[in-house]
Amino acid sequence: MSLTNSKINRIIRLVITGWTLLLALPLHAQTISGRVFDEETGEPLPFVNIVYNSRQEGTVSNIDGYFTVPSAKAAYLRVSYMGYRTQYLDKQHLLQKPLIIRLLPAEIQLQAVNVFPGKNPAETIMEKVLRNRKQNDPDDLNGYRYTAYNRFWITTEPTKKTLFPTDTTAIRLLQRSKKQHLFLIETVSRKNAEKPNREHEEILQSRVSGIQNPSFMLLATQLQSFSVYRNQFQLLNQEFLSPLSRNAIRNYLFLLRDTLYSPEGDSLFVISFQPRKNRNFNGMTGTLHINSNGYAVETFLSRPAHLEKGTPEINIRQKYNRLPDGHWFPLELDTELKFHLNELPGAKSSDSTLNKVQLVGKSRTYLMQREANPVFTAKDFPKNAVTFSGDKQPLPANLQQFRESHTSPLDAETYRVIDSLGRASHLEQKLQTFKSVINGKVPLGPIDWDWKRLVSYNRYEGLKLGLGLETNSGLSRYFSIGGYGTYGFQDKKIRHGEWLNLFPSGYRDLRLQFSYQDENMEIGGNDFLEKRDLFQPEFFRDLLIRHMYATRRYSAKFLFRPLQTLKIQLTGDASDNRFSVIGADSVQKYKLSRVGIQLRFAPGEKTYKAPDGIYTFKPAASEWFLNAYRGVPWLDGQHSYTKLELKGRMKFMLTPSGATHLTIKAGDVTGDVPYPELFNGNGSYTSNFALLAPYSFATMRMNEFISNQYAAVFIRQSLGKLFMHSNTGFHPEILLVQNAGVGKLDDKYRNAYQPSAVDFRKGYLESGLELDNLLPTGLLSYGLGVYYRYGPYALPNSSDNWAFKIGLFLNFQKQ
Incomplete structure (x- = not known):
């Protein structure tokens, strides 16, 4: 009985197998598969048009050049592709296994048709x-x-x-x-x-x-x-x-x-x-x-x-x-x-x-x-x-x-x-090592050398030579110790700073920092939660700074990132400061203690968390920065005041020809404010012909105005590139520039510090024209700009209202 069952089971399996093969053969024969290649390069061609009968029935090859058509309907193949010669295959060619089609490139010109006898x-x-x-x-x-x-x-x-x-x-x-x-x-x-x-x-x-x-x-x-x-x-x-x-x-x-x-x-x-x-x-x-x-x-x-x-x-x-x-x-x-x-x-x-x-x-x-x-x-x-x-x-x-x-x-x-x-x-x-160098560090074993501190410049300190060192993850990913020293050849002073960073999670977006700085800072400047290096367009204005105050500051900061689009830093510091009012020779001293919060919000920014760090792979279309500080009487602090600062920058397309870059800056400070904590006008004029510093007032003299409340907007509108249809390699970009601002200085601050101080409460206006991307040379490109100052604060001599600038840009610099 068991033998009979065994034979029956074997017969059943043979029957099932046989029918399966018989059914599969016509099913397999129902389609014709092939692949399309470039005859010259051997590369597969994607999205090739395949028509297989007179009724114009057809398909399109996939991204690897493969296609399939029903054999019952296929009378021939017409294979066409933009930039290639059309090829016809008769029924006999469709029997080839494998079916390989090679198209020859053909020089074609798209028809320059803009008007049709009827609707296109x-x-x-x-x-x-x-x-x-x-x-x-x-x-x-x-x-x-x-x-x-x-x-x-x-x-x-x-x-x-x-x-x-x-x-x-x-x-x-x-x-x-x-x-x-x-x-x-x-x-x-x-x-x-x-x-x-x-x-x-x-x-x-x-x-x-x-x-x-x-x-x-x-x-x-x-x-x-x-x-x-x-x-x-x-x-x-x-x-x-x-x-x-x-x-x-x-x-x-x-x-x-x-x-x-x-x-x-x-x-x-x-x-x-x-x-x-x-x-x-x-x-x-x-x-x-x-x-x-x-x-x-x-x-x-x-x-x-x-x-x-x-x-x-x-x-x-x-x-x-x-x-x-x-x-x-x-x-x-x-x-x-x-x-x-x-x-x-x-x-x-x-x-x-x-x-x-x-x-x-x-x-x-x-x-x-x-x-x-x-x-x-x-x-x-x-x-x-x-x-x-x-x-x-x-x-x-x-x-x-x-x-x-x-x-x-x-x-x-x-x-x-x-x-x-x-x-x-x-x-x-x-x-x-290359990645570290791009970020400004050269690894030397467990220590990084900060090459960006090697040479720097501003008009107050002159040429500065420096050395910066910090331990890296080769020593520990949970902490770092660093410091720097610089010497200014104009002020003939040695400045330095030291810090200890703790990274509880092992990642740099969660940091507790203790630091000391003996440094010069710009009077009326700002310090947002961003890097200030040569990759930022504002870097060029830093080279023009000429009014600074000295500070010796102890700080504690706690940085965290609750969202990939949001960074928050809580800060507290105590400092001894020395400054001279512009136009005066006397030196004033004061002690300052502050607590504050700094925010950076970048909607749309995307980050990648890898085992060795967190990387930004999709930059935000806009960035917003907010600082809020409060002067407190702790640790002998002498000033009680409140200071708010805002900066936003964004990029969008108003016209197909080019992008619109918009930067907004604003600030408000009230209370018993020390002079260096007021706002300067954000000017960048040093002479009629000088360095171009985007997102600042090109015709406003450095520290020409001072205020305790201000708002400014800087607009750069690209009109596109010239000679786009030529093959000369010379494609300068035209930009229209419009800058405007308003600032008010209360009488109590004017009387306390500088009776001759001037604000710009009636509104400061300037317009300009830039030619960028002149003489591009690999990583660098050059530009020229001309700007004119007008409105309530136009100068009596009309020639003084003009400013001419030379621009120097890294081609991958953030615009």
């Missing part, structure tokens, strides 16, 4: 797309979550220059790139997002060729622009007006290139875009696939319409599809950066190798387990927007299988070679 059909479609922006934009969902696999790699590619056998270095670089990448990062992360501004991405696993420090892993997950519907694309300090911005039809020319019909019966409109003639803005050119189901973007492919010399070429590709609930959501994201080596800082443009090889960085993200409008809890959103879990457990089988399907032999060779080189050359230690 592409504009009619785009009007519907713009009307549906809100319902199709994933950023407008109440929330979403997804898991992402990201790859970021660096390689080399040939330029359009002809390679000769004598170009041995270029040939070797290109041959090496066929065997391995120069650098590779892989990450798997899980992201949650919820309106209005809550998001958290957890890096589950990551691998970096040559290094282990998780802080560098952030680069791979944050390079992408998530939504195509944003008004601006921002990447590597470049901003582009999106072809899906609110006023896109006014600024962009759209042309209907083709219409396909999907298997679901939807129309797929292929629309090209480029900036309209005589429009002066940073624009893009490329192709959109618009799905008639909701008039949503299905694919987006773009590059800069005009490429400035010295800036990388940026190619952005995105693919969307519909979730089961009907929402359109990103599926694949791709960003490519091409750096022309001969245009990088320090490169020689005549070097034949650099002319014929370009460095290419590629970031590709695949989104899985996507969900719209999920239910979240507070635990889903920790304080920092990105965290590293350090999870060493294996990935789920589906994620691991997906990763393996997207890797290549180049990846394994990259890890083998670069990991070995990294260990041999101590690459990670060198990168840590």
Whole structure:
């Protein structure tokens, strides 16, 4: 009986297996799969139009060039792509396994058409797309979550220059790139997002060729622009007006290139875009696939319409599809950066190798387990927007299988070679040193040397030489001890400071500090909760300071960060101070004790909590600073007063041509106020021709005015860059400048300190014009500015109302 049952079971298994194979064969034969490549570079082509019959039914290749069409409906293939020659494949070619299609590039010029005999059909479609922006934009969902696999790699590619056998270095670089990448990062992360501004991405696993420090892993997950519907694309300090911005039809020319019909019966409109003639803005050119189901973007492919010399070429590709609930959501994201080596800082443009090889960085993200409008809890959103879990457990089988399907032999060779080189050359230690140097410190074992204190200058102390040292995490991540000393060659004084920092959590955003300073401070100046270094535009005004007071100050400060957008510092200090009233020779002394609070609020700022520190990866569009101090009679303090200070700076787009930068400053002090705690006018005029100091009054003399209440606004409006359509590499930027302020000095302070003191209660006005980005030289660029003073405080001699300035900017400086 058991034998009979065994035979029956075997027969059943054979029957099931046989039928399964028979059913699977026609199912497999129902589709034709292929892949599209660039004939010259061998790179897969994303979002290629594939039409497979006379009814214009078709599809689009994915971000890796793969496509699938139904074999029953496929009579032929028409394969077309902007910038490439269209290729036709008959039915016989469709039987090839694997089906590989290689397209040849073709030089094309987009039609410069601005007027149509009737309504431009592409504009009619785009009007519907713009009307549906809100319902199709994933950023407008109440929330979403997804898991992402990201790859970021660096390689080399040939330029359009002809390679000769004598170009041995270029040939070797290109041959090496066929065997391995120069650098590779892989990450798997899980992201949650919820309106209005809550998001958290957890890096589950990551691998970096040559290094282990998780802080560098952030680069791979944050390079992408998530939504195509944003008004601006921002990447590597470049901003582009999106072809899906609110006023896109006014600024962009759209042309209907083709219409396909999907298997679901939807129309797929292929629309090209480029900036309209005589429009002066940073624009893009490329192709959109618009799905008639909701008039949503299905694919987006773009590059800069005009490429400035010295800036990388940026190619952005995105693919969307519909979730089961009907929402359109990103599926694949791709960003490519091409750096022309001969245009990088320090490169020689005549070097034949650099002319014929370009460095290419590629970031590709695949989104899985996507969900719209999920239910979240507070635990889903920790304080920092990105965290590293350090999870060493294996990935789920589906994620691991997906990763393996997207890797290549180049990846394994990259890890083998670069990991070995990294260990041999101590690459990670060198990168840590570079990171410290950017932050102003040079690590010398367990001690950091503060190179920013080596040389400094102001008009009161003259040239200053100094030395600053502080222990680093090599000694302990829970405390640091530091100090500095400087010598001013004009005032011939040695100044110094010492401090002890305690970090209870091991991170720098929670700090208790005890310090002593013997230092000179600006009379009427301010000290907000921000760094004052050469990366800030206000740095240049610090070079012009000429009125200072001496202070010896003991301080205790407690800094904490309750939100990633908010820093709070509680402070208390006691000081002995000496000052001279401007225009007087006598020296006055006083003791001061203060308690206070300092705030920094940066809405939209995002931070990454890595094992070795907290990093800001998304800067805020605006920053707000508030100081509140109270003079108290403790520790022999002689003055009782209240002081409030405010500063805000923001950046926004009023016109497509350029950004608007706005800075607001205000202050109020009441009570028994010592003279140095009053406010100066924030002027920066030292002579008719001097250094440009943004966000100060260019025509106002230093300490020309004094007040106990003031408010000022500084506006810089970019009108765009000149000669954007030329290839000269000369693209100066025009800015209009408007500054205005008002300040009042109460009589009791004027009588107590300086009867001749003048305020500006009637309103101070000046306007100016700047030409920036003149003579750009790698990290530096130069500018010129001319300003005119008018209104109630215009000077009698009209020539004295003019100021001419020379600007010097770091190209990555915060504007």
